Amino acid sequence: MNVNFRLSRMVCRNAWMAGAILLLGVGCAAPAEGQDPETDTQNDDLRAGSEDHTAGSQIRLHEGADAPEMLTESADAVAATVLGCDVSGHQGNVNWAAAWNAGARFCYVKATEGTSYRNPYFAQQYNGSYNQGMIRGAYHFALPNNSSGTAQADFFVDHGGGWSSDGKTLPPALDMEYNPYGATCYGLSAASMVQWVRDFSNRVHARTRKYPMIYTSTSWWSQCTGNNGSFGSTNPLWIPRYGSSVGTLPAGWGFHTIWQYADSGSMPGDQNRFNGAYDRLQALATNPD
Template sequence: MPVHRPGSARRALSALIGILATLLAVTFALPGSAFAAQGRGAKAIPHPEDDWAGSQILKHEGGSTTGAEPPGLLATVEGVDVSSHQGNVAWATLWSSGVRFAYVKATEGTSYTNPYFAQQYNGSYNVGMIRGAYHFALPDNSSGAAQANYFVDHGGGWSKDGKTLPGALDMEYNPYGATCYGLSASAMVNWVKDFSNTYKARTGRDPVIYTSTSWWKSCTGNSAAFGSINPLWIPRYGSSVGELPAGWGFHTIWQYTSSGATVGDHNKFNGAMDRLQALANG
């Protein structure tokens, strides 16, 4: 009859626990895993492919989205912004139509990267456009610093090559809940400062801020803290830019359509080509 040895059973159980612990550690360490994202304190993102610059502005503020260029614009440069919603973009066709700059969604939160980013970011550059990347902010998902670092690490950097715009921070209505992500106005201002300061420390450039006047008033208390630091990219779907958020005396980029069309949303740079090049060069 075999002799029961308690010590052997304990050793076997200890070995099994060790194996399970190793497997869990590997799973949490995998960069693309949901466990890795959650381990950094980030929340799951339900549908990042549906979140692009202006996707929530149109829902909350309305406006004309015919795609027609507003009348009376002088000394402006045509641009587009795109995300995974557009898939592979026909950049040569857009260049032929007069588009000279592009912003491409790179990231959202701290777990999503645009699967078409390389085609869109490099493709626009290769046809001659000045291009930049943008980050769709989720202030209730993780800190501003964490999202700035994730953005820079996944395509949102900057180089002084004359063809790369500073990264842009997309601040707009929450696609997943409360308009202001559950943050007070002062907390939202601090979140934006955290992102902006971290991005500046990583790249040497102040990020462009994309936001609407209405959202900015509601969620930052119409803070004037950024107007002298960050260029403004403003969405408004009408015949003029209209009222600007506090602190900004002028806009740098105007997004005048947001339809999610295959060619992306259209924008105007507020100045001539040499000023766009100056923004790229820093």
């Protein structure tokens, strides 16, 4: 989320609670009639003390991006990919027909964060993309210092949508990235972080018969797991890199499954490419593991 936007929203919220009618220069909109900005379920920053962090929200802050003019690929590379997006509560109710017309054929939807936050727009986004004809999936933003991997896996599965091998539902996804609240690696040692991810992954597999896709950057994974290479044989890789190519992958993965190549564009939310033809994307949404 844009920092200036977050600060202005905090100012507006405080003004509403203090009974202010107008804040010049801030652009605060008054709450709708009957709406309490402290308890409104659409105000994601206030829900159960947890915020809505999107996949990659911390990646750009820490790793930056190449200049836009460098975001070019060969015709052969583009032909072997499928365009998609990922969205969260920040996108609100998505116009899925417009997303389809912009080229999106799959989309990951944020479902949960930690063990308290739930995307209030999840149903509209998860079901709406499916009804439009897209292959959809759900992801969880991890807070490894908040609770165990098993506890967060249970919270995610309980609120993340029904997974099935229907050719239209992608594997669950685990978003592992820089801590938005403090220490980069959440205060965990590399060994403890690897165990946390393994506990989450095993629990999701036990409950859904699918190993979760892991969303992470090479830099974060190297720093916080010691570049552990034990997940490549079971967990597909979704890698963010806002540059001209995917770049070096984390240890254990010989190839990436999804590349998040930009955090804005013609499709809603972040912009992604699936590494393969459309029938391989369908296969990913069909296989039980």
